[in-house]
Amino acid sequence: MAKLPPPVARLRAAVRGALADLPADSLVLVACSGGPDSLALADTLAFCAPRMGLRAGLVTVDHGLQDGSDERAAEVAAWAGTVGLDPVEAVAVEVGVAGGPEGAARTARYAALDAAGRRHGAGAILLGHTRDDQAETVLLALARGGGPRGVAGMRAVRGRYRRPLLGISRADTHAVCAERGLKPWNDPHNTDPRYLRSALRPAMDVLVATLGADLVANLAQTAALVGADTDYLDGVAREALEACRAGGDAGAGVADGAVAGGLDAKRVAALAGPVRQRVLRAWVLEAEVDGAELNHRHLDAVDALAADWRGQGPTFLPGGIEVRRSGGKLTAVAATGEPGSQGPRLARADRPEPGQH
Known part of the structure; x- marks a missing residue:
């Protein structure tokens, strides 16, 4: 029996851990843009869910911000059917202007995912944010003076949303795509300097080269530590609010x-x-x-x-x-x-x- 490639093993372990508390036959939806991170996550969910007694589906959101975005969404949905994901939806949204281009797209995307979750009665919706995304979030929060709540970054669990890959590197998701024969789409927005997060990535490469390869993992760990403190203080504050x-x-x-x-x-x-x-x-x-x-x-x-x-x-x-x-x-x-x-x-x-x- 061939040994499972380590990146594939790490993603499967992360997804199993993220879903371990769900009751049998729960439906798990994965948000998938077709990019390397979400595609690797969707493929991993398709493998893990039936072996855990869970059902798995996929939602891909077409923001309509690029030529051919509807075709790419249809391709992602078609692929999802070939790996046994069901239900599968390609949802077109209208992106407004409030909050800037990134914020407006995010608002429209989460509204579509929320609606899909309610429509199908999903027990969880998986998002493909990685450890690298978390490190970028921490740096952006520091640059904006976001305070502890911002430095705490993205949470592994927030309501029905779950992020199994916050401890997984972006390199691992790319490796999984290669190992599994997946063909991800590389969004040109991810290298467009007009978008703040995209503009940060070359700077992150410089920081890693200067401060060492552990920088990304250490920033993500900082988010986890600050997040735990923030959760505790929020609990204290909830009690204090009632008393006041x-x-x-x-x-x-x-x-x-x-x-x-x-x-x-x-x-x-x-x-x-x-x-x-x-x-x-x-x-x-x-x-x-x-x-x-x-x-x-x-x-x-x-x-x-x-x-x-x-x-x-x-x-x-x-x-x-x-x-x-x-x-x-x-x-x-x-x-x-x-x-x-x-x-x-x-x-x-x-x-x-x-x-x-």
């Missing part, structure tokens, strides 16, 4: 146009900075603040209403929400004025603050 709600319960304080229950400002101010920032972030997200637009300056301004109270007026947040302090309580309401009308009252939002988000 005005009136002491989740339903208290929703009145007079408020879009979220009020918070006791003194209780919030007494929290340790990292916990306080997380409490405030979770609270404003309850008020349907646009999380994609929320940044540390917004949170610093809200934090100042609790921990650096000097009689300042409300601060405005993305999504048309303003946070006010009155009678010792923080309240989030639908904004009634223009942010610019607050003048210097909002200036403190520009102050650097060592809080963690």
Whole structure:
């Protein structure tokens, strides 16, 4: 019996580990663009799933951003049928403009995957992000000043989404494609410097050459360590949020146009900075603040209403929400004025603050 090539063995072990907790006969969908990473993952899932008593299908998303993208999606779907994946869908989406080209494409892609997961009752959806992708994510977060939440990078499990390859190198996925006779598509966007992640890759090669081959693995390990700390502090913050709600319960304080229950400002101010920032972030997200637009300056301004109270007026947040302090309580309401009308009252939002988000 021929020995299994090590890259193939590593991918199969990673996929089996990622799916080990699923009940028998669960459906697992894999998101596959046809590139080396997702194609190797899809091929590995097709092998592992039936041997684990699971069903496996595939979804390929056609973003419509390149000539012939519909044909490539059809080719991926046709290939999936030959390896026993079922159900198989090629889903065309319309990519908007909000969040820039990368962000808009990501939003459209996840919306399509979410819909497919609901439609088929999938127990899990697999994504093909590798250890190299994780390392790039950490560097981008550092460059943007993203704080611990950004440095924690992509999570191995987030809801029904799972990333089995976060501990697998990009070189391994390419090797699996070669070993298995797969013919991946190389997306020209992956080398287009107009896209920030693509522009980073040549720089990553320079960093590896300068700092050593362990750089990628060490960055990915950093994400895992910071992620564990972040998860712990988020848990502490969830408990603290309940304790800080005005009136002491989740339903208290929703009145007079408020879009979220009020918070006791003194209780919030007494929290340790990292916990306080997380409490405030979770609270404003309850008020349907646009999380994609929320940044540390917004949170610093809200934090100042609790921990650096000097009689300042409300601060405005993305999504048309303003946070006010009155009678010792923080309240989030639908904004009634223009942010610019607050003048210097909002200036403190520009102050650097060592809080963690």
